[in-house]
Amino acid sequence: DGGITQSPKYLFRKEGQNVTLSCEQNLNHDAMYWYRQDPGQGLRLIYYSQIVNDFQKGDIAEGYSVSREKKESFPLTVTSAQKNPTAFYLCASSMTVLETQYFGPGTRLLVL
Amino acid sequence: KQEVTQIPAALSVPEGENLVLNCSFTDSAIYNLQWFRQDPGKGLTSLLLIQSSQREQTSGRLNASLDKSSGRSTLYIAASQPGDSATYLCAVADNAGNMLTFGGGTRLMVKP
Numbered sequence: 001d002g003g004i005t006q007s008p009k010y011l012f013r014k015e016g017q018n019v020t021l022s023c024e025q026n027l028n029h030d031a032m033y034w035y036r037q038d039p040g041q042g043l044r045l046i047y048y049s050q051i052v053n054d055f056q057k058g059d060i061a062e063g064y065s066v067s068r069e070k071k072e073s074f075p076l077t078v079t080s081a082q083k084n085p086t087a088f089y090l091c092a093s094s095m096t097v098l099e100t101q102y103f104g105p106g107t108r109l110l111v112l
Numbered sequence: 113k114q115e116v117t118q119i120p121a122a123l124s125v126p127e128g129e130n131l132v133l134n135c136s137f138t139d140s141a142i143y144n145l146q147w148f149r150q151d152p153g154k155g156l157t158s159l160l161l162i163q164s165s166q167r168e169q170t171s172g173r174l175n176a177s178l179d180k181s182s183g184r185s186t187l188y189i190a191a192s193q194p195g196d197s198a199t200y201l202c203a204v205a206d207n208a209g210n211m212l213t214f215g216g217g218t219r220l221m222v223k224p
Contacts, residue, residue, distance in 0.1 A: 041217075042203075042215050043212075043214040098205075102158070103155035105155045106154065
């Protein structure tokens, strides 16, 4: 089954804690993306990666970090510096940055 | 900076009606425009992608048009069905095709 998987579906963060959201794709896509969605709003780009070992900041990168050590994987870390992390996080991938993006099912992050 | 607006924010129609969702954007220098569907608590599914050189795209009961000069796109849904109930998001890619800017979405409810 080809597609994008995100885990976990729900994640709880304690004050001052870093948490990592997983995103894996087996579509052989070069480009991967992380978006944040707040209730009733559209998506905002956090980070994107055009190719392995490369990534660029999006509109709201502060308080987040990423890595792209493997083509299939693009994990997102929400650091303690992100003061308002409660949101729905969506990962996407595309063959190249010029082509249609395919989205994962999302991870909902909640703060305890 | 590109801004994307979708009107209305919510729409409720009886089954069988034809309807139009609107999307406007401030910077006409776009690479393409996409319409997505999002079911509650789920990821996004791409419906239609219109390249900047195209005027419209059709898929089944869906038709999307693009007028770059006026910064507008419409999504036309013919003979609406309860299964069409979802949030519809439009997104524009910048001229380099790197980044998508999303509108806030239109939440559609089709009543049986």
